Amino acid sequence: MQASEQPVLRDLVLVGGGHSHVVVLRMLAMQPEPGLRITLICTDVDTPYSGMLPGYISGHYSFDDVHIDLGRLAAFAGACFIHGEVTGLDRANQRVLLKGRPSVPYDLLSINTGSTPNVRQVKGAQAHAVPVKPIAQFNLRWLTLLARVRELHSRFTIAVVGGGAGGVELVLSMQFRLRNELQQLGRNPDLLHFVVLTAADTLLPTHNPSVCARFARVLKERHVAVHTRAEVTQVSPGCLHTQDGRTFDADETLWVTQAGGPVWLQSTGLALDEHGFIKVNDRLETLEDPKIFAAGDVASFTARPLEKAGVFAVRMGPPLAKNLRLSLRGQPLVVYRPQRNWLALISTGDRFAVASRGRLGFAGAWVWRWKDSIDRRFMRKFNELPAMAQGSPRAAAPASSLALSAEESRQAISALAMRCGGCGAKVGASILTRALGSLQPVQRDDVLIGLHSPDDAAVVRVPPGKAMVHTVDFFRSFIDDPYLFGKVAATHALGDIFAMGAEAQSATAIATVPPGLEAKVEDLLLQMMTGAVEVLNAAGCSLVGGHTGEGRELALGFAVNGLMDEDMSGVMRKGGMRPGDVLLLTKPIGTGTLFAAHAQHAAKGRWIDAALQSMLVSNQAGAQVLRAFGATACTDLTGFGLLGHLVEMTRPSGVDAELQLRALPVLDGAVACVQAGIVSSLQPANVRLRRALRNAEAFVQDPRYPLLFDPQTAGGLLATVPADRAAACVQALQTAGYPHTAVIGRIRGASDALEPVVLTP
Template identity: 70%
Template sequence: MQTSEQPILRDIVLVGGGHSHVGVLRMFGMKPWPGVRLTLICTDIHTPYSGMLPGYIAGHYSYDDVHIDLGRLCAFAGARLFKDEVVGIDRANQKVICKNRPPVAYDALSINIGSTPQVQLVPGALEHAVPVKPIAKFNQRWLNLLDRVKTHAGKTTIAVVGGGAGGVELLLAMQFRLRNELKTMGRNPDELEFHLFTADADVLPTHNPGVRARFEKVLNARGVVLHRDAEVVQLDGHTLQTRQGERLHADEIMWVTQAGGAAWLKNTDLELDNRGFVNVGPTLQTSRDPKIFAAGDIANLTSTPLEKAGVFAVRMSKPLAKNLHLFVQGAALKEYHPQKTWLALISTGDQYAVASKGLLGFAGAWVWQWKDWIDRRFMAKFSEFPEMDPNAKPAGGNTPNLALTQEESLQAISAIAMRCGGCGAKVGSTVLSRALGNLKPVDRADVLVGLHAPDDAAIVKVPPGKAMVHTVDFFRAFVDDPYVFGKVAANHALGDVFAMGGEAQSATAVVTVPPGLESKVEELLFQMMSGAVEVLNEAGCALVGGHTGEGRELALGFAINGLVDENLNGVMIKGGMRPGDVILLTKPIGTGTLFAALPQLKTKGRWIDAALESMVKSNRLGAQCLREHGSKACTDLTGFGLLGHLVEMTRPSEVDAELDLSALPLLDGALDMVNAGIVSSLQPANVRLRRAIRNQAEYANDPRYPLIFDPQTAGGLLATVPGDQAEACVAALKKLGYEHTAIIGRILPQGDALEPIVLKG
């Protein structure tokens, strides 16, 4: 979680992880703008670099070689990364509308989402063609095709619709890779048949005649059937039909043409061109709203119409960053003047490429090597970050130079002044009421006075035949997305009730937020508590009140009240282990090391994303399943780590336990990080429990060994079930979505040794 002595005064929201925005993020990381916060909203954690994608398809590069890790980049930039799909913009209230989370407020907004193949314009194409964008979905279809060609003998016909540089490069890369795969397997590569459909008379119509001739020669030499003047107007199943009536059946149809803007832009009332791209002026501001900018393929520069080429998106990043900064400063913006000609390096599948610039064109293996050098140098900017001097002054110095209203200026001065303690540290009632006013906690008949009542405390009834379960958890934010943090914090707090077999009834929140502009504090509270209330509501747990105060860091906790049968029927306790029981774990471990590595920029974005997905997974259904399969002992895995929690269960149960290191479910990247020596700050305290391991010396060098001490946040359930119920319980848990559930050991009768834990590998 990024912390700063400087309050947030302005929010710049970047929609899409395109080439322009990654440049803005890197520049911001090199020289942050005081008082300004960047937020990136993107559907994917990794964004592809278009220049290297054909090389990836051809097999010359790995997935990581051609993708920019937005998680690491945002961590370097000190920017927030919200993983979600944008579906609209509320311009009147300056909010970005997302599919799966609350609206995100902005002071300035930039759109860099690329173009979208308009497959819906051709009957049948939406159902039967594979659009090249979004790349993440295309990649999965490509991997499926690769596997299908390798495992199914016989003729395969592949058609590519689109005769521009993108379509030609894609076809040649696919052909090169697939033919090589068949040759390696000893099969005839001529089983593959490729067709290229172009609506124009020639391929690459925007390039000079010499370049077009070179590619037509390559296509002919490689046996590609070229269909000229062949606009595809319908797909009947897997049969293509052109305007001229030509028909072809293809096993796979790739769509690389008729690109346009995303459908949701039509409802923003921004000015769009006839293809749905956003009209922008020379400053990259949209024509109807100066607070909104656009860059890359999604932008239509009205002063100088541009071809949809990655080079322009890359070149726009610098003027975009400059103008976003000038805009929040209230200063005059600079005009962007694109180059009139540009160099395109177009590969032919093998390690050979053609250079095209204006009327010039040349080719060779050396051109591909040149292209490879340029591309790798570009990607290195987003994977090899310089060590930053923590004492270096931000761009423009440490003092914000932003355009603020008089009221905002007073609030900013107050936010950095010495703050009062005691009740003076409470968040103002107006801010609090606005932030919490839109929250809708679940209604429960046993909550007599709840969140939206003006009273000093909640009143909750204990139903007849029930006993109360009380628990409390509190910790500071470890991720920069307040909505996700709210979900994790609520899940973490609920875990203790679920682990005992209880029903969550009510929750009171304790929150600290950094001081700042009232609008920013209000937005932060709303985002965080929206995430928390979603989780509480799903559990049937009513948020009934709480306390919100100021602090240097964002933090959130909950006191949870739960209900169990007053005779303790169905209750699971730590002392319920019995010899012959099998030990189960419902979630993978490794959150401690991963989030320790995150600020060091050592993790991959997809590792953190997978960890967060695990952390927001509720333990409620898992606990019910364990009870149904006879579990009498359960706990949720949290700060003491796997070993710590296992030891505190064996002692009251008066048993020993055998723990199988090789069976432990691990989060992706966790093993890499502990092997790199990166551990949580709580790990050394947990390691002291190694004295509870009978054969510790035998396994101390096992690569998984450090992870049994790794502290978990919102971890899974550690439980035991009777041995004859174990397999059925695991199957049921996996069916409920706990796909990493594993049998990790067994319970033994208590022996004479003092150490209760025995390891095996």
């Protein structure tokens, strides 16, 4: 997480990762707005570029060729990326409502979620048809269809409902790819049959007659059946029903028509058109609320109707970015003037394309190459980010650069002033009271004084026959999402308690938050501590108090108390390894290198998303399984890395360990990051432990070797179990929610060698 020199003065929230918003993010990255915090909320980590989707379906492009990495782009722009689902707006309090997490405040909001075929309006379509949008969900169904076709041995009909450019491109691209797949497998491609149904009188009704006629010829030559004036009114298993009573066989139905806005817009009070799209004026503002903008397919331009085409979404980006800046500064907005005629380059699936602009139309393989060049140039703007902007701090600027109220200006000046130390660095009591007032820590009978009745200190009873287990962890934020950071910090802090075989009882927090406007500091605390308390509550651990102070960077830690039997009968220690035991690891490794790469904008967003999901998996259930299977030793992987923690176990146990390098479960992207030379700042200190390896020189070139020293945050459990219980234990751990659990080695008797760890392939 890039620390900012400037207190947060304003919140800009972007809902959706559409074409307009990726342009806005890049423009704000290249010229940051001082004091502005940007939050991007999207259901997908990778957003597809619609212009290249047909080429992806045809097999001409890879997944990465046609997708913009929103996580990486957001990091480049200094934005907080929330991988989540919007459920509505609280316009009175200026908050975006989210599923399963706290709402997010905005001073300015922009919506660019695209459109979705409205399958709910046609009976059976939602259950039996595949909408082409959202494209990310369509891709999963497309890959399933691809696998299904590869196993074909009988006739199979694919129907596309919708005869616009999108539907025609889709059917031709699918036909080209799927026939080629069958031919390469030595199967008969004529098993596949394709049909297009459209309610219109003609194909591509928004294009000129010559373009329509050309595509009609192409479809006929490719033996694609076309049915016009065929409005589909019902979809049943294997069959389409039209308004005039006709039926058509369809083993798979793709839906590319009747698009509408997302359902959650209906409850916002914003003016919507008949299709559920947001009405906007010529400055891209919503008609009722000047604090909310919309662009792309989700916007209904009131000045004149616009086709739902990517070209408009892309060209809305620059004026939208400019108007967002101007609105934040309290200055007059500029007018967006869409072009009357635009160039559409429509592919036929086989590296051939047709150009359509007004009355003009021309075609050829050269047109496809031209389109390919344009599309790749557009994608390079987002996938080859300028090095000059990476890691650049937010420039400081006077509060007057944004339109602030008199009270906000006073707070901003205070936030920019030299900060006090000592108790003067504490966060104000009123801010703390408001931020923490909505938290509901789990109630425990053995917590006598805690947050429910705050005092100078918490008072916790130690039940008879129990011993107290203490641990503490603290680190600065490495991601821009405070809610997720709170969850990770709490999960990490609880790890030591579970690794010892204890139950968590109570926790005291220590937090550092950057200075800023009171409302911004309050919300930051609320987001972070909500995430933390959710994790603590799930573990039955009561938050009983803490301390919060100001600092340059967001940071959070916990002192956690746990309980175990006084006779220590159930304790799991590091030093219990025995020769013959099997060595297990419950989570994949690689968080250190991945988040080092994330800080350099060199990690793919989906790698970071998967790493966070792994980090959020609690070790509580895993420890319980290990205890049930008689684990002889256990620890949780954290900053010392796999080798460091393994040495901590072998030395007190008086044994040696055999470690299978290729058996290590590894997070996606971790190997690629270390091969690129990107490692954590703690890695060099951990590498000094290579002297514990007996035969390191034989494995230095192995791509997984550097990951032995990779520091982990909220890592898995490293444990040994008796060999005769290992297989059952692994299966139980995988069933309990640790799917990457693996046997990674065995324990040997101690040797005379000074190096206790032996690597094996």
